[in-house]
Amino acid sequence: MTTLNVTNIKHASSSSNNIVLNSNGTITATNSVSTESVKVWARFDMDQGGTAIDDSYNVDSIVDGATGVWQVVFDTDFANANYAILVSAGGAGNHTASFHDGEGNASYVQETTDCWIAAWGYNWIYEDHEVSIACFGDQ
Amino acid sequence: MKSGDENKRIIYTNSDGNVVIIHPANKSPTRTIEQVQAKAVPSGVTSYIVDKSVIPTDRSFRNAWTYTP
Numbered sequence: 544m545t546t547l548n549v550t551n552i553k554h555a556s557s558s559s560n561n562i563v564l565n566s567n568g569t570i571t572a573t574n575s576v577s578t579e580s581v582k583v584w585a586r587f588d589m590d591q592g593g594t595a596i597d598d599s600y601n602v603d604s605i606v607d608g609a610t611g612v613w614q615v616v617f618d619t620d621f622a623n624a625n626y627a628i629l630v631s632a633g634g635a636g637n638h639t640a641s642f643h644d645g646e647g648n649a650s651y652v653q654e655t656t657d658c659w660i661a662a663w664g665y666n667w668i669y670e671d672h673e674v675s676i677a678c679f680g681d682q
Numbered sequence: 683m684k685s686g687d688e689n690k691r692i693i694y695t696n697s698d699g700n701v702v703i704i705h706p707a708n709k710s711p712t713r714t715i716e717q718v719q720a721k722a723v724p725s726g727v728t729s730y731i732v733d734k735s736v737i738p739t740d741r742s743f744r745n746a747w748t749y750t751p
Contacts, residue, residue, distance in 0.1 A: 607703040
């Protein structure tokens with residue numbers, strides 16, 4: 544087996560390195576990966592048993608704002624408020640969740656630092672929800 | 683979160699009169715509850731750091747909750 548010993552990879556027409564192989568085994572790639580990969584994700588539960596954050600990435604906190612209303616506060620913020628948000632909800636019966644665009648309540652508007660989620664559906668008043676969120680955009 | 687801070691919550695009352703509860707989620711071992719508080723609580727709003735045991739688990743009347751420190 545042949546081992547290629549290299550630290551940087553650069554396209555012939557590029558003025559700087561496109562890929563850097565770090566000594567700890569990670570890869571730092573400029574441009575292409577950064578805009579296409581998920582920047583935030585979380586799965587959390589808010590029901591009669593209380594709130595539980597199952598797992599998350601790049602989330603600083605999850606905020607219980609009221610019945611069926613949650614805020615996700617990011618660790619690393621987005622560069623602008625035009626990032627895409629995917630939200631889903633599960634549980635017993637029919638559930639729906641979506642991001643809040645601030646219409647009717649400006650305090651719920653999408654910000655570079657955070658976004659709000661609203662959920663409803665069967666049994667929603669009892670918050671029998673498992674909610675997942677993923678965000679894509681520029682940071 | 684910094685060890686021990688994962689068991690803390692931050693409480694404030696928003697402009698609609700609802701009690702808002704912040705649950706820390708940061709995975710950095712050096713992130714403190716005070717740093718989470720500084721980022722999540724709106725500017726000029728008084729908030730309180732409490733133990734998570736203070737938060738009721740029965741959410742039947744969630745929107746009627748109030749908090750007095």
